[in-house]
Amino acid sequence: MTHVPQKTRNSRVIRMMIPLAGVALMVSASAWAGLPITSIDTGYTIIHVRTGMLDGRSIIVGASYEGTILAMDYSGKMLWDKPNPLTGSMVRDLWCGDVDRDGNDEILAALADGSVHCLNLADGKRCWAQAFQPNDVPMNAVCTVRGPDFTYVACGGFDLNVYYLDKDGRLIEAVASSTYSNLHPWGRDQEHLGRPVGKGHAVNFLRPIPQPEGTDHLLMLGFHNHLQASGELYEFGLLGDKPVKVRAIPYTRAIGYLTVVDPDKDGNNRVLMGSSELSAQRAMEINLQTDATRHHDLKDIGPNGYRVTQTTTIPVGGSYRYFFLSGDHVVLLPPDFNGARKETIAGPLAFNDMWRDPTNDCILLGSSQSGGSAIHILDPRHPEWRSAFGTLDPPGKIRALKVNFSSARTQLESFRPPVWERAPDPVLVTAADPTHPVASRIIDSGVASPVFLSTKRSCPWNHVETTDWRDKPDIGLGNENYRSRVDKRMKQVLSQEEAVTSFLPGFEVPGAQGISIWAGHGNDPYYYQPSTYRKIIDAAGGKYTVMVWPELSGHSADFGFVLEDLFYPLAEYAQSRNGRIVLRSKDIFFLSTVHLPAWQRLLSGEFSSEFISSMEETTDKTQDMSLASRIGLWASGVTDAWGMRCSRDNPSFDRSRQHSYQKLPNHFLRTIVYSLAYGARYTQNTYTDPETMGLFWELIAKGALYVPRREEIVSFSPVHFSITDPDARYIEEGTNTKWTVFYDAAEEAANPMVFSRMNATWMAAKPTPWDYSTLAFGAKERRQEFIPTFDKGMALITPVQNGVHAAPSDHRRKLVEYLHPLYRDIMKEVFTNGRDYIDGNSDKTYAANSDMYKQVAAEIKERADLLPLTVSGGVAWVCAQTAPEHLRLTLVDSGYLNPSAKTATVTFNTVLPTTMTDVLSRETFDVANPGRVTVTVPCGLFRFLDIALKEPL
Helix, strand or coil: CCCCCCCCCCEEEEECCCCCCCCCCCCCCCCCCCCCEEEEECCCCEEEEEEEEECCEEEEEEEECCCCEEEECCCCCECCCCCECCCCCCEEEEEEECCCCCCCCEEEEEECCCCEEEEECCCCCECCCCCECCCCCCEEEEEEEECCCCEEEEEEECCCEEEEECCCCCEEEEEEHHHCCCCCCCHHHHEECCEECCCCCEEEEEEEEECCCCCEEEEEEEECECCCCCCEEEEECCCCCCEEEEEECCCCCCEEEEEEECCCCCCCCEEEEEEEECCCCEEEEEECCCCCEEEEECCCCCCCCEEEEEEEEEEECCEEEEEEEECCEEEEECCCCCHHHCEEEECCCCECCEEECCCCCCEEECCECCCCCEEEEECCCCCCHHHHHHCCCCCCHHHHHHHHHHHHHHHHHCCCCCCCCCCCCCCEECCCCCCCHHHHHHHHHCCCCCEECECCCCCCCCEEECCHHHHCCCCCCCCHHHHCCCCCCCEEEECHHHHHHHHHHHHCCCCCCEEEEECCCCCCCCCCCHHHHHHHHHHCCCCEEEEEEEEECCCCHHHHHHHHHHHHHHHHHHCCCCEEEEEEEECCHHHCHHHCHHHHHHHCCCCCCCEEEEEECCCCCCHHHHHHHHHHHHHCCCCCCEEEEECCCCCCCCCCCCCECCCCCHHHHHHHHHHHHCCCCEEEECCCCHHHHHHHHHHHHHCCCCCCCHHHECCECCEEEEECCCCHHHHHHHHCCCECCCCCHHHHHHCCCCCCCCCHHHCCCCCCCCCHHHHHHCCCCCCCCCCCCCCCCECCEEECCCCCCCCCCCCCCCHHHHCCHHHCCCCEEEEECCCCEECCCCCCEECCCCHHHHHHHHHHHHHHHHCCEEEECCEEEEEEEEECCEEEEEEEECCCCCCCCEEEEEEECCCCEEEEEECCCCCECCCCCCCEEEEEECCCCEEEEEEEECCCC
């Protein structure tokens, strides 16, 4: 955990009175002028910040994580009685402009549900009779453009069109990008769902270009891939349907920020852009008059991270400086872009957004990316702004997270496990330093869990075995595709003996009970020849050898060769030798691909001890599904354990907006607690500080965090979804997570799916009413559901158990035989191929949007009452039986990047409680009326409750 001083030198905090459940705020408004930084605590996680003009003064406008719009003046005074929640959908872009030309700006918000809204800046009320919404596809950009007599609204997103609206929100014209775009997918992705994909692009940014006569041109950044391509700049005349100029971008990766500036006021506009990338951070400029380009690399400002570089200029004396915000650093460059004269200022935290107020040239910073709730006003003219930035300690939720964390650690010191709870099963920590003081103390205490593995090697991690063996006739690879696949990040320099030897020091690390290694990758599974893996297992001498294959999603015929050549033989060898194969897959692998015929030996449970299901969630929008499927495979006996992973790229569901530089990893801590409470046995958590991670190690070691066995869990929904032979369209929909150009209205309407809207077109979009996520827990969007609520119990995604679609297995039993006995007579199996519902006793299908989904929804709701208890209130929860008359209920703040205090309502259905006690704080709850109890979950935290029952469950 990052610690900063409680008070920032020469800065001021303004706490605002905003009605928000669970957040106590005070009023202490002060003027910002004369201070280097002023922090305004809004109570909301602000992801966008802008300014607009009202009666000649500049007003701050913010959009929150959950889609709420608020406005305040520079003293921190709210302009409206209460913020405007709009539709509750994510705000993808925010803009302020004088739409009706009355001298005051309006607020425009482009939402992920496909709508554009216009609000009055003075009172927050809607200006248009109804929002503009051509479809459900996310709107990604919005701005105003001035004509000689009228101002127009331009907007666009992932439906491949740009729209011009009048001042009342009425459509003037829709322009399809296919009519002018130079962009189209490349390679095998030129076909989508069996149909060719032509030219076209989504809209990344829209911004006005001021013209000398007082009107505007429209600048558009069009892109077709939010990770692997920068796109092109298109300049349109007023209401133009064809660009007057197209400019290439001298960069090959995603662009995450764009603004138009004229810093020396000479009428010569420049476009400033910033990259959105892991390791190639860059700020770029294009002169719109001369087309001259220049850039500045920002790779030297600290550790790599998934971050957006935001760009603007600030006045300095009679000149200016370029102001680049990249992660937790500010970089200043002189007008000549001379990197030798740059200045770098490091801060403690990164931010969700940056905006330069053109009226007073101050810099506004959105909330810190770790779940903060403040807007910060930075005055670059103040001589001490650098030191203030470097020691900034945000008020509001950031401080609450720190206080609550410290409180939990203090309570843990005096915790003693209940005598009726069994000894813990081992949890393997696969990405930690066993020699860390906290880890060493746990190891020395002699507890059985957690178990620490080493990742230490005698050579750099990216040195792997040479590839010359692949062409040898006796041991070479018999598949041409994978013979030539080489992970270019790796250096193929080691002989087999050197490769094996390089791992030996890891087995000798004090306290480590084995090693965890990257053994290959989805694109290149063979970092080593098959016999090398066996030799590494032999070298372990009975200790754990955990071999991880990241980003594995193979479902081609070629990958069938890899299974038979590498994975199945290696699993056979690992049996009885303490070897583990971690499939750290991606996308929807565990609810689709693993159910294909090639994977049947895994699905059969033959290697239940050797294969571990884990996930690489980069760019995914389906975390709730992957969680329910990994747990579903474990609950069905396919695997004996399942795993979870937290790393710096987890929050990055949109790689063109990688505000994923969280320095305070509270979101990871809660994800881990929730996963372990649902029985995860393998954790991999990288790029996180040991102080934060050390808390979950201690929670496990002391038994405060109860890690259940599958037969102890009583919070599974009695309704589970079984995957038959997965539909090809369903697999493609769930694995095309980077291309943003696959939207086809007719195709979508003709193909409703049980698991839908999973490709990049639908980033943060609203799921359909018939979608699994809607039915299972009422999901509002496709965004970062790492800690899903499942208020009616987790609806597992499993292999088929019964009927004609069930595959016989000699290695595993029926699902209900692995679960708690209460499930024996209450389970309902829903059959689907991912696209349609399937009859369990025939090949008859039912469309996802037929009445079948309403029947499924009714079953989920009705059968929830058969569970011992259920929990509502926006918290994630798990319940397990720890003794005949005791339940352990874990409650977790479910706001992944948007933490807040929650009020959970626990409803008892089939059990009568006699006591309910928080095992950490020792707080007791009144269960005299046993039907319902409310529990407050602190911001960014969790609660562990022991419930004593009147009668055994």
